[in-house]
Amino acid sequence: MKRVNLEIVGVGGQGILTSSQVIGGAALKKGLDVYMSEVHGMAQRGGVVVTTVKIGEEVYSPLIGKGEADVVLGFEPVETYRAIEQASKKTWVVTNTTPIVPFTVSVGDEKYPSIEHEIIPSLQKATDKLVTLDAEALAKEAGAAITQNIVMIGALTATDVLPLNESEIKRSIEDNVPKKFVDMNIKAFDKGYQRTKDIMDQL
Amino acid sequence: MKELLEDESGKKILLLGNEAIVRGALEAGIGHGSTYPGTPSSEIGNTFEKIAKEYGMYFEYSANEKVAMETAAAAAASGVRSMAWMKHVGVNVASDALMTLMYSGVRAGMVIVAAGDPSMHSSQNEQDTRFYSQLGNIPMLEPTTPQEAKEMVKYGFELSEELELPVLIRTTTRVNHARGVVTFDDLQEADGDGHFEKDPARFVAVPQNSVRNHPKLLERMERAEKITEKSEYTYSIGVENPELHVISSGAGFNYIREAKEEFDLPISILKLGMTNPLPIDTVKDFIEDAERLLVVEELEPFLEEKVKALAKEVNPSLDVYGKKSGHFSRLYEYNPDRIKDALSDLMEFERKEEPLETEEHDLPIRPPSLCPGCPHRATYYAVKKALGDREGVFSSDIGCYTLGVQDPLNTADYLLCMGSSVGAAGGFSKNTDQQVFAFLGDSTFFHSGLPALVSGVYNQHDFVYVIMDNRTTAMTGHQPHPGTGKTGMGDPAPMLSIEDLARGAGVEFVETIDPYDIEKTIEVFERAIEHDGISVVIPKHPCALIEQREVRWEPYQIDQEECKQCHICTDRFGCIALVREGDEVMINETLCVGCGQCAQVCPFDAIKQEGK
Numbered sequence: 028m029k030r031v032n033l034e035i036v037g038v039g040g041q042g043i044l045t046s047s048q049v050i051g052g053a054a055l056k057k058g059l060d061v062y063m064s065e066v067h068g069m070a071q072r073g074g075v076v077v078t079t080v081k082i083g084e085e086v087y088s089p090l091i092g093k094g095e096a097d098v099v100l101g102f103e104p105v106e107t108y109r110a111i112e113q114a115s116k117k118t119w120v121v122t123n124t125t126p127i128v129p130f131t132v133s134v135g136d137e138k139y140p141s142i143e144h145e146i147i148p149s150l151q152k153a154t155d156k157l158v159t160l161d162a163e164a165l166a167k168e169a170g171a172a173i174t175q176n177i178v179m180i181g182a183l184t185a186t187d188v189l190p191l192n193e194s195e196i197k198r199s200i201e202d203n204v205p206k207k208f209v210d211m212n213i214k215a216f217d218k219g220y221q222r223t224k225d226i227m228d229q230l
Numbered sequence: 231m232k233e234l235l236e237d238e239s240g241k242k243i244l245l246l247g248n249e250a251i252v253r254g255a256l257e258a259g260i261g262h263g264s265t266y267p268g269t270p271s272s273e274i275g276n277t278f279e280k281i282a283k284e285y286g287m288y289f290e291y292s293a294n295e296k297v298a299m300e301t302a303a304a305a306a307a308s309g310v311r312s313m314a315w316m317k318h319v320g321v322n323v324a325s326d327a328l329m330t331l332m333y334s335g336v337r338a339g340m341v342i343v344a345a346g347d348p349s350m351h352s353s354q355n356e357q358d359t360r361f362y363s364q365l366g367n368i369p370m371l372e373p374t375t376p377q378e379a380k381e382m383v384k385y386g387f388e389l390s391e392e393l394e395l396p397v398l399i400r401t402t403t404r405v406n407h408a409r410g411v412v413t414f415d416d417l418q419e420a421d422g423d424g425h426f427e428k429d430p431a432r433f434v435a436v437p438q439n440s441v442r443n444h445p446k447l448l449e450r451m452e453r454a455e456k457i458t459e460k461s462e463y464t465y466s467i468g469v470e471n472p473e474l475h476v477i478s479s480g481a482g483f484n485y486i487r488e489a490k491e492e493f494d495l496p497i498s499i500l501k502l503g504m505t506n507p508l509p510i511d512t513v514k515d516f517i518e519d520a521e522r523l524l525v526v527e528e529l530e531p532f533l534e535e536k537v538k539a540l541a542k543e544v545n546p547s548l549d550v551y552g553k554k555s556g557h558f559s560r561l562y563e564y565n566p567d568r569i570k571d572a573l574s575d576l577m578e579f580e581r582k583e584e585p586l587e588t589e590e591h592d593l594p595i596r597p598p599s600l601c602p603g604c605p606h607r608a609t610y611y612a613v614k615k616a617l618g619d620r621e622g623v624f625s626s627d628i629g630c631y632t633l634g635v636q637d638p639l640n641t642a643d644y645l646l647c648m649g650s651s652v653g654a655a656g657g658f659s660k661n662t663d664q665q666v667f668a669f670l671g672d673s674t675f676f677h678s679g680l681p682a683l684v685s686g687v688y689n690q691h692d693f694v695y696v697i698m699d700n701r702t703t704a705m706t707g708h709q710p711h712p713g714t715g716k717t718g719m720g721d722p723a724p725m726l727s728i729e730d731l732a733r734g735a736g737v738e739f740v741e742t743i744d745p746y747d748i749e750k751t752i753e754v755f756e757r758a759i760e761h762d763g764i765s766v767v768i769p770k771h772p773c774a775l776i777e778q779r780e781v782r783w784e785p786y787q788i789d790q791e792e793c794k795q796c797h798i799c800t801d802r803f804g805c806i807a808l809v810r811e812g813d814e815v816m817i818n819e820t821l822c823v824g825c826g827q828c829a830q831v832c833p834f835d836a837i838k839q840e841g842k
Contacts, residue, residue, distance in 0.1 A: 038596065047409075048244070055244045055411060062375075063409040065246065068269030068352030069705060072630065073806060074598035087491060088484035089408040092566035094583035109593050115583035128818075129596040130806040134637045137594035145591060153586045172820065 028190060030083030032091045033183070036110040037102025038127045039071040042176030045203060046100075047078045049180055053191045053199035054082045064089035073130075075106060082190060094118075097188045100179055102162070103127050104142045111153065119186045120154055121223065123162035123179060158182060158226050165218040174215035177204075181219025185227065193220065231277050235285055237417040245412040247405045248273035250376035251343060253412065254383030255313050256285060258339065261421030262305035263289040264298040266677060267706035268317030269352035270406035271345035275315070275718065276707055283719050286420040291709055291718040294648070294677040295320035299327045299342070306340035306396070307433060308424030311387050315343035318359040319647060323678070325362065330435050331396060332366045333443040335450065338421065339387030340396040342368075345406050348481075348528045348563035352705075354628065354647060356562070358529035363398055363506035367447050369454045370398040370506035371463065372480045376410040382463060382503070384415070389457065393450050398506075402528065404481040404563060455507045463503020464512060472498035473577055475517060477537055478526035479505050485569040486526045493579040508536055514544045524576060525552035528564050551576060599633055602807040603774030603825035606631045606698055608745040610641040611803050611831065612769075613667060613696070615748075616755035620665055623658050627651035627670035627679075630705045630773075631698050634669065638804040641669065649678025656682070656691035665759060666693035673703035673711040675728060680735075686764050687736045694758045695737075695766045697728055700773040708776060732766040739765035746771055748830045774823060783824025784839050786817055792836035803831045 033050070037043050044065055051061045059082050066076045079091055094115035101107025101122035114120055124142055131137040140146055150157050160182055166175040177200060183189065184196050197213060204212045233243060234253050245253065251274050255263065263282065265275045275291065282289035288305075292298035295316040305312035316324060321344045328342070344362070347353040363370035371386060373379035379401060386397040431439050458464070468476075468490065478486050479502040490497055500516045502509070517523055517540065525534040534552040541548040551557045557572040558564075570581065600607050610631075613622070626632055626642035627650060635642035644654050655668035670679050675697050683695065703709040710716040715725035732740045739761040743754045751769060758765040771777075785807075795813045799805070805828055807821035817828075817837070829837040 039598065051244050051409060055242065060411055061244060061409075062411075064404060065407045065409060066351070067273065067407055067707075069598050070351065072598035072601060072633065072705075073596070075596050086410075087488035088481075088566065089404055089410070090485070090565045092570060094581075094585040095566070105593055106596075108588075108591060111588050112585040114586050116586065117583065118586070128809055129594050130599050130804065131597070131637070132594050133800055133806065133808055133810050134804050135801070135810065136637055138592065139594050140591050149589045149591065153588045 028084060030081060030086060031097050031188060031190060032095050033080040033098050033100060034091060034096040034110055034113045035078045035080065035100045035102070036106040037076055038106065039073050039076050041076070041102045042173070043076050043078050043102060046176045046180050047080050049196065049199045049203050050080050050189070050191070052202055053195045056199065057191060057195060059190065060084060060086045062086040062089045075109070077110065098183060098186055100183050102176065102179055104146050105140065108146050108150070114154065116154065118154070119156045119158065119188060120150060121158040121179070121182050121186065122150070123175065124159050125161060125163040155230065158186070158223050160219065160222050160226070162219065165222060166215055169215035169218050170211035174212050177212045177215040178219035181216040182223040185220045185223035231280050234277065235281055235417070236414070239414055239416045241414040242411050243414065244409055245376050246273055246409050247376040247379050247401065247407060249277050250380040250412045251315070251383050252277045253414065254380035255341070256417055257380070257415050258384045258387040259311055259418035259421045260313055261287050261310035261424070262302055262312035263287065264292045264301045265315045266292055266295045266298055266320060267703055267709045268320050269706060270347055270403045271315050271317050271343060272706040272709070274343065275709060279709070279718050279720070286422070289718050291711060293712055295324040296327050299324035299331070302340060303327065303331050303336065305424060306336035306338045308426040309338045310424035311339045311421040313341045313343065315345070317353065318344055318346040318357055319353065319355065321359055321362055323648065328362070329366045332368060332447050333435060333440055334433050335394040335447070336390060336396055337394070339390035341383055341386040341390060341399060342396055343383070343399045343401060346400060346402045348402055351403055354645070356529060358532060360400055360505065360532045361530070367451050368398045368506065369393060369395060369451070369504070370400055371503060372400050372505050373405055374480060374483045374501070375405065376408055377412050378463065379405055380412055392457070393454055395447070395450050402481050402563065451507060455510070458504040458507050458509045459511050461504040461509065464501065464509055466498060466500045466516060468498030469496050472496050475520040475523045476500070476526060477502065477513065477516070477523065477533060479533060480528060482526040482528050482564045485564055485566050488566065489569050489573060495573070495577065495579060502533065505533065508533070510540060513537060513540055517541055517548055518544050520545065520548055522549045522576065523551065524557065524572065525550065526558070526564070526569065530560055597636060599636060599806050600630065601774050602805055602821050603778065603823040604630070605700055605745045605769060605771035605774065606634065607639065607803065607805060608748050608751065608827050609696065609698055609769040610634045610639045612745065612748055612751035613641065613755050614802070615752045616759060617665065623662065623664045623666045625651040625655040625658060625666065625668045627674050629671040629674055631669055631671055638801050648674055649682055652679050652682030652686060652695065655693040655695070656686045656689065659691045659693045667696055668693055669696045669698060671704070672697060672699040672701065672713050672728065676712045676726070680731065683732065683737070683764070684735050690763060692763055694755070695764050697766065697768045699728060699768050699770040702773050702776060704773045704775070708773065728768055737764055737766050742768040742770050744771050745769035746825065746827060748827065774825065778823055785819045785822035785824050786826065786829055786837050786839050788815055788817055789836045789838055790814065792834055794834050794836070796833065798833065799828045799831055799837065803828055
C-alpha cells in the first residue's frame with residue numbers, strides 16, 4: 028500500500044491529540060505501521076498545534092515535507108492556510124471555517140483576515156480538492172461544541188484517503204473518548220462524514 | 231497508562247516516545263526514578279506518577295534536576311537500578327553531580343535520559359547535550375524512534391552494570407514526542423531492597439580518592455570502546471558501491487532513511503546508536519573506500535568533526551559534506567525537506583509533489599498565551615498599576631508566567647534559566663536606580679529560587695520578589711512540588727510554606743494575596759515597592775486550568791451601552807477572551823471562564839455576568 032500522510036493543524040486546546048490518537052489507534056488495530064509527531068508543552072497554551080500522522084506498511088519518520096500531505100485537516104481556517112504548503116494538487120484540504128482569533132489581533136498588533144472573502148476564495152483558487160465545513164455548528168447539533176474534533180475526523184474519513192473505513196474509525200472513537208460521551212461523538216462523526224460526502228458529491 | 235504494566239511479550243501498542251522510555255525501564259526492573267519536569271521529558275514522570283505504586287518502585291519529583299541525579303546515583307550505589315531524566319538544560323543543573331559521579335560510578339545500573347529540544351519548541355536554548363558525554367566521559371546512546379528508545383533504556387541498564395558507569399540516553403523532541411508502534415518484551419519485577427556497602431575510596435570524592443578514580447573512569451571507557459564497536463544499535467543499510475556514503479544518528483537518521491526508501495537512492499547509511507565512545511573501527515571501515523560522505527546529525531557537528539579526523543587517517547581524499555560544507559545548518563531540528571535540500575545538491579533525484587501555489591496573506595502570528603482566568607495576568611496588571619509612571623525592570627523566569635513577555639503586559643525584560651530571575655534582580659538592584667522585580671513561580675522557587683533568596687538577603691539586595699504561587703508546576707503539565715502537599719507517588723506530603731521559608735531567610739516584608747482581588751493586590755505591591763531591601767509578595771491562586779476542573783462560573787459580557795471604549799481591558803489587561811472589533815470590545819463566551827478579573831479592571835462597570 029502507498030503510505031498515507033496527514034497533517035492535522037489547529038490551536039492548542041482543540042482536541043487535536045485525541046483526534047490523532049483515534050486515527051493512529053485504528054491503524055494499529057488493523058496491523059498497520061503508524062508514526063506520529065505531537066505537540067506538548069508551551070504551544071498547548073493557545074499556540075499553533077501541528078500533528079503529523081503517517082500510516083503505511085513501514086513508516087520511517089514522524090514528519091512530512093512540503094506538498095507531501097494526502098490530507099491537510101485544518102481545525103481552524105487561518106491555521107489551514109498557514110499549513111497549505113504541505114499540500115499539493117493531489118491533497119484533500121479539509122478545513123473548519125470557525126475562526127479562533129489570536130490575542131495578537133485583539134490587542135491590535137495584527138489583523139485577522141476575512142475567512143469568507145480572503146481565505147476561502149484563495150483556497151478555492153489554489154485547489155479543487157477543498158472541503159469547508161462549520162465544524163462548530165455541526166458539533167453543537169451533535170450535542171456540544173467540544174466534539175468539533177470528532178466532526179473533523181468524520182470529514183477526514185469521508186475523503187476515503189485513509190486505509191480505514193467508517194466502522195474501524197468509530198470503534199477507535201469508542202476506545203478513545205469517555206464512555207458517557209461516545210454516543211454524542213459518534214453523532215458528531217456522522218455529521219462531519221455526511222456533510223463532507225455531500226460537498227464532495229457536488230464537486 | 232496501566233497498559234504499560236501488562237506482562238504481555240510481543241504485544242504491539244502505540245506509545246509516545248516518553249511512554250516507551252518508561253516501558254523500557256519497567257522491562258529492566260527499575261527500582262528508583264527521579265526527575266524535575268521539563269519539556270520534552272515531562273511525560274516520563276507523568277507516566278511513572280500513574281503506575282509507580284502499582285509496579286512497586288520508588289518515584290519522586292525532586293526539587294530540581296541536581297537532586298534528582300543525586301538521589302538516583304545513591305540508589306544505584308546501593309544496588310538498586312535507577313533512572314534520572316530531565317530536559318537538556320536540566321542536565322546543566324545536574325552536571326555538577328554528574329561529572330564527579332562518573333569517577334565513582336555505580337553498582338546497579340543507572341540510566342540518565344537527557345531530552346533535547348532542537349528548534350526550541352518549549353525551551354530557552356537548543357544546546358547539543360551530546361557534548362556532556364565527552365566532557366564527563368559518559369557512555370551515550372542516541373535512539374531514533376520510540377521502539378528504539380524503549381530498547382536502549384532496557385539495554386542501558388545492562389551496559390551501565392557492565393561498565394559500572396551511568397549511561398546517558400540522549401533523545402530529542404521528535405523521539406520523546408513522536409508516537410509509534412512499540413512491541414513489548416517481558417516485564418521485570420521492580421528492583422528493591424538496596425543496601426549500601428561502604429567503600430569510601432570509591433564513593434567519597436576527596437582529592438586523594440579522585441586521583442585514583444579518574445584513571446579508573448578512563449579504563450572503563452576503554453572497555454566501552456570495545457563494546458561500542460559491536461553495538462546492535464549501530465548498523466548500515468543501503469546498496470553496495472553507493473554513490474554517496476552517509477553517517478547519521480538520532481532523529482536525523484529517520485529522514486535520510488525515508489528519503490532513501492522513497493526515492494530508491496543509491497546510498498549507504500551507517501546509523502550510529504552508541505555515539506560515545508564512537509565506534510572508531512566501524513566508522514573507519516565504512517569510510518575507507520568511500521568517495522563522498524554526508525553526515526546527517528541535528529545541531530552541532532559532533533560526529534562530523536570526529537569523522538573528518540578519522541578520514542585524514544584512512545582516506546584523506548574523502549569529500550565530507552555536512553555543516554562545514556553548508557549542506558546542513560547547526561540551527562534547529564531537521565525534517566524531510568531539509569534532508570532533500572541537502573541531497574539534491576549531491577545527487578540526482580526527482581521530487582514527487584509540488585506544493586500548491588497560493589496567494590500571499592498576512593496571517594496573524596499565534597504565540598502561546600496566558601489562559602483565560604490565569605491568575606498571573608492579574609498579578610502583572612497589579613504590578614504595573616502600582617508602579618504607575620515609574621520604570622520597572624522585570625526579571626523573569628521559566629514557567630507559564632514568562633508569557634508576560636507579550637503585549638500588552640510586557641512584564642519580562644530579562645531571562646536566562648530556571649531561578650535566574652532572583653540573582654539577576656539582585657544584580658539590577660545593585661547596579662541601577664531602577665525599581666526591580668523578580669517574577670517566578672512556586673515550583674521554580676523550590677527548584678532554584680531559594681538559594682538566590684538567601685544570597686539576596688545576605689547581600690542586602692533591594693527588589694520585589696514575586697513568587698506567583700499557582701499551587702502546581704503548570705507549564706509542564708501540573709506536576710506536584712514541595713509546596714503542594716502531595717508526592718509523585720500520590721501520597722500526602724508535608725506542605726512547605728513559602729512564607730515561612732522567606733521569613734526564615736530573614737525577609738521582613740512577606741505578604742500573601744489572592745491576585746483575583748486586583749485592588750488589594752495593587753495595594754500590597756505599592757507597599758512592597760516602598761519597602762527597603764527584599765520584599766516578598768506571594769500572589770496565590772490555583773492555576774486556572776486546575777480550578778476550572780472544579781468550578782464552573784458563568785461567562786461575562788460587555789454591556790455595550792455602558793462601555794466607553796476606553797480599551798483598558800484589551801490594551802492593559804489583555805485577556806484572550808476579550809475580542810476587539812474596530813472600537814467595539816466583546817467577550818468570546820467559549821473562551822471566557824467567568825473569573826471576573828476584567829470586570830474589576832473596567833472603570834465603567836460595563837463588564838457583567840449574565841443576570842447580574
